[in-house]
Amino acid sequence: MSLIATTDPNFDRMERRLNQVFDHFFTDLGLSRRGGGGQQQDQARISPAVDIYEDDKAWHVHTELPGVKKEDIKLEMQGNNVVISGEFSRNKEHNDNNVRYQERRYGSFQRTIPLPDNVEKSGIKANFNNGVLEVCLPKSVEASPKKITIS
Template sequence: MQLVPWNPWRDLQEVQEAFDRAFGQKMRQWQLPALAASWRPAVDVIDGEDKLIVKAELPGVKKEDVSILVSEDQISLKGEIKRDEEVKEKDYFRSERFYGSFSRTIPLPAPVDQSKAKATFNEGVLEISLPKAGGDKPKQVNVSIE
């Protein structure tokens, strides 16, 4: 009998490979983290009567480090997270750092008017308001955070 190193992602990799065989690469909705180093923000999409609201949780991210790109049928969030935490006490010292980038593209349930998109950022929550479309619109628009 041979010992095999434990890999916590092995079961997930097998499930992902099974989905890839069954549905192909285009059906992949999630990616395995590279040694648990990647991070993706949690996102909610709320479909209102005349607009869509997209809320993303971005704790520890500054609004200057976030970029929003909207097309008619999807929204992309990209940015960087930089977090330093240092604790100095009489008997111990602890320092933790986390740096990395994130990217998330979310399909939208209805076409939107990108030119009227508005975004706010408050206490680590990014909220983007996207009015539903009614005609010909540009392909993509960058949205600035107020």
Template sequence: MADKFLDKWEPFRDMLNLRADMDRFFKSFFSGFPEEKEGFWSPVIDIEEDNENYIVKAELPGMKKEDIKVTVRDNVLSISGERKQEKETKDKTFHRIERSYGKFSRTISLPSTVDSNKIKATYKDGVLNITLPKLEEEKPRQIDVEIK
């Protein structure tokens, strides 16, 4: 028992032990959830507005336009698709894999001022641009007032 008091305190060892305990905790916590074979990721988006339109830009690098689906239903814009991973891995050694693969889905509630019949989407250089025109009566107007 006297030896216990003579042990040198090593804070880094204690931190590593704590990390190992936390890793075990989270591994056991999430083990009840089914794992998907392929990942589920979410692309980053920007939403802009000008006088005529709302513009949604989604980063989807490495995708083909055929693998992207854009729909509007009940004033909700949905962007979904799948980025496929290379299946041919013979004679390859991966040192790091950071890119996300698999299915994705993003939904955005649209304001009632969007003219959903005139929505257009383009995909170029890995960026999906969706133009959502505003209804005519909702566009800001300038009224010139004559000063007398």
């Protein structure tokens, strides 16, 4: 079994690009798609960007969490899934009266990543550095390919 993304990354990229196009269009007209205080009117769910890599020994999940403190990130196993959750907090210096334009989203987030069957759950490790959460999911020994001699 392979890792299956909870959302299609191509769709996420397209959504971000379309938001940028509409933001620039409305800004050029002197209008704003944003609600009061710069918040989006449609409060879409927040889904941090995730990259998943595989090598011979492990799966590696890198999640972008800029501005989030390590202690505000929750990482847990739920069944056969790794669940990353937390909150993007707004800077206290910003309030509804002084924000003129805002692209970043604030609020709680959650990403659920299904695990393949060959993950050694007891060996999962995580590191948070420079706004990127790196989770290493080691492959179980029995999942490694075994060479069979043909007689």
